[in-house]
Amino acid sequence: MVVICVLMLIPFYWVLKTSLTGENIYAYPPAIIPVDPHLFNYVDVWYMIPFPRYLLNSVIVTLMAVCGNLLFNTAAGYALTRDFPAKRWVVLLLLSCMLIPFQATIIPAYLITSWLGVLNTHLGIALPMLSTIICIFIFKASFEAVPRSLIDAARIDGLSEWRVMVRIMLPLSKPAIATNVILNSIWSWNAFMWPLIITRSPEMQTLPLGLARFLSVMENTTGALYAFVVLVLVPGLAIFLMAQKEFIQGLTSGATKG
C-alpha cells in the first residue's frame, strides 16, 4: 500500500520539483533533491501570461457549475424520490442520456448556447455543466436513505415540503453534497473542449485553455510550464483534501444504494 502510494506520488513530486528549479527534465542522471529551488518560474507565469485572468475565469465558471449542480441536482434528486406519473420513463430517459458521449452533443449544445446569446460568456461556459445526471442519482440515493418517518415527523411538526428539504434532507446528505462539490469542481476546472469551442476572446479563456496556449507559445520554458501545471492542480487538490472524508462516504453510500 505504502509502495503504491509512493509510486503514485512520484510524478507529482517530479512536477513540483521541476517547477521549482527549471532544470531540463531529460537531464541524466536526474537529481532527486531539487538543486537550488526558487520561485521565479511562478513569478514568470504570473506575469508573462494573463494568468490572473484565466484563474478568475476558471473560478467563476467552477463556482457557477457547482452552485448550479447543487441547486438542480438536489431538486431533481428530491423529485425522483417521489411518485409521479411516468416517473419510470424519466429515470430511463436520464439513464440513457448518460450513455451519450459529450462530444456527440457539442453541436446542438453550441446551437442552443448561441440561441440563448451566451456564447463567449461565463454562463455559456458553465451552461452544459450546470447539472450532471450521475450527481442527480447520488442525491436521489442519499435522499432515499433518509427514513420515511423523519419526513413524516417533520411534516407533522409543521414544515412545508421546501423546508423539509432544506432542514432535514440536506443536512442529512452532507456526503452527497461533498461528492457533488468535488466532482463538479474538478470536472469544470478541467473542462477543455467545451470552453475551447465556446470562447472567442482570450479574456474569457479558462486555465486549461491558457495552459494549451502557453504550451504553443513558449516551448522550452520547462520550469515555467510545470509551475503553471502546479498552479492549475492546487485548487482541485485543496478542495478534494478538504472534503475527502465526506466524499468517500458519498461515493460508497451512492454505490450500495444503486
Add this chain to the structure above:
Amino acid sequence: MPMPPPIAAVEEAASPSLSSGVQLRGVVKAYGSTQVVHGVDLDIADKEFVVFVGPSGCGKSTLLRMIAGLEDITGGQIRIDGRVVNELDPSDRDVAMVFQDYALYPHMTVFENMAFSLRYRGVAKAEIRRRVDEAARILDIESLVARMPRQLSGGQRQRVAMGRAIVRDPRVFLFDEPLSNLDAKLRVAMRTEIKRLRERVAITTIYVTHDQVEAMTLADRIVILNHGRIEQVGTPEEVYDTPATVFVASFIGAPPMNLLPARQEDGTLAIAGGAAMPRIGAAEGRALLAGIRPEHLVPAGTPGTLPLIDARATLVEPLGSDTLVSFEVAGTPAIARLPPRSVRRAGEMVPLAVAADNIHVFDQQTGQRI
C-alpha cells in the same frame, strides 16, 4: 332576512360530543384498486385514550396516518374537535405523533428536536425553553437535553420522542407502536410510564399496537381491527367479558379463548366431545362455537359449575402462579389455566368443569356472538 345556519352547524351545536374529540365517518382507504380500510365509523371522546389493536396488516397504521394527515383519505370524513380535516395538511391538524422508530432528527440535539416544531409555530424563545424544560422534567430526561440522538439508548430516545409530542400540547396524540422496538423488560417499564403520563397530561390519544396486553392495560376503550374493519369497540372489560366476534374472542386474552364446535338441541348446548350444557336461546340446529376462556375451566366439583369433560393432559406448563394444561376435545386443541400443582405431568386425567355463564356462544358461519 337572516339566513338559516347551515345544517352541519345546527347538528354540531345540537350535539356537544361532536365538537370535541375525534370522529371517523365511513373512512375508506384504497391503494390503487386494493381497498385496505373499509368504511370505519368511530367516535373518540375528548381526553379519551383509545387503542387500535389488531394483527399485522389489518390497517391500524393506515388509519392512524389518515388521522395524522400523512395519507389521503379515499372516502369518508375525519373530524378533529368538530372540524373536518380531510383536506388539511398535517401541520394544520394540530396533532403530534410518536413513531415506532422514534424519528428523532439525527442532526439536532435533544433540545432542538423537542423545540423544532414550536419554532415553526411562532412560539417565543422563552416560552419554548419553558415548555421543553417542563416536558424534560416530566419525562425525566433533563440531563440529556444537550445530547445528540445517537448518544441515547433506545428507551431514552423513546422518551425524547414523547417529549417532542408533549411540548406541542396538541389536540390529539398519535402513537404508532411506540414500544415495539424495545426489549421486553423496557417495554413493560415504558408502558407503566405512559400510563403514569396519562394522568399528568390529559389529551385525546390514539395508540396503535398489535400487543393485546398493551391494549388492555392502557386503553379507556379498545378498537379491535381486522382486515380493515372494526370488529368491536369497547372498554377492556367489555371486549374481554363479551367479545362480539370469534376474532375478538381469540385475539384478546392469553392464552386465547378455547373455541369448541357445538350445536344447540332441545334447549341444551351439546359441545362435541364434552357434556351438554343447559342453554336458552334461539340458535336451534345451527353450527356453533362454544368459547371458554382457559381461566374459566376449573377442576370438577367447584361450586356453581357443571362438569364438562374428563380431559387427558397432553402438555403441562407450570408458570408458578398457575399451571397451563393442554388437552384435546374431540380433536380440537384446548388449554386450561388451573391452580398451581393441581396437575403434575402429561398423561394425567383432569376432570374439568365450567360455569354456564362463562360459555360464549358464536355462530360458526358468521363468527358473530349469539
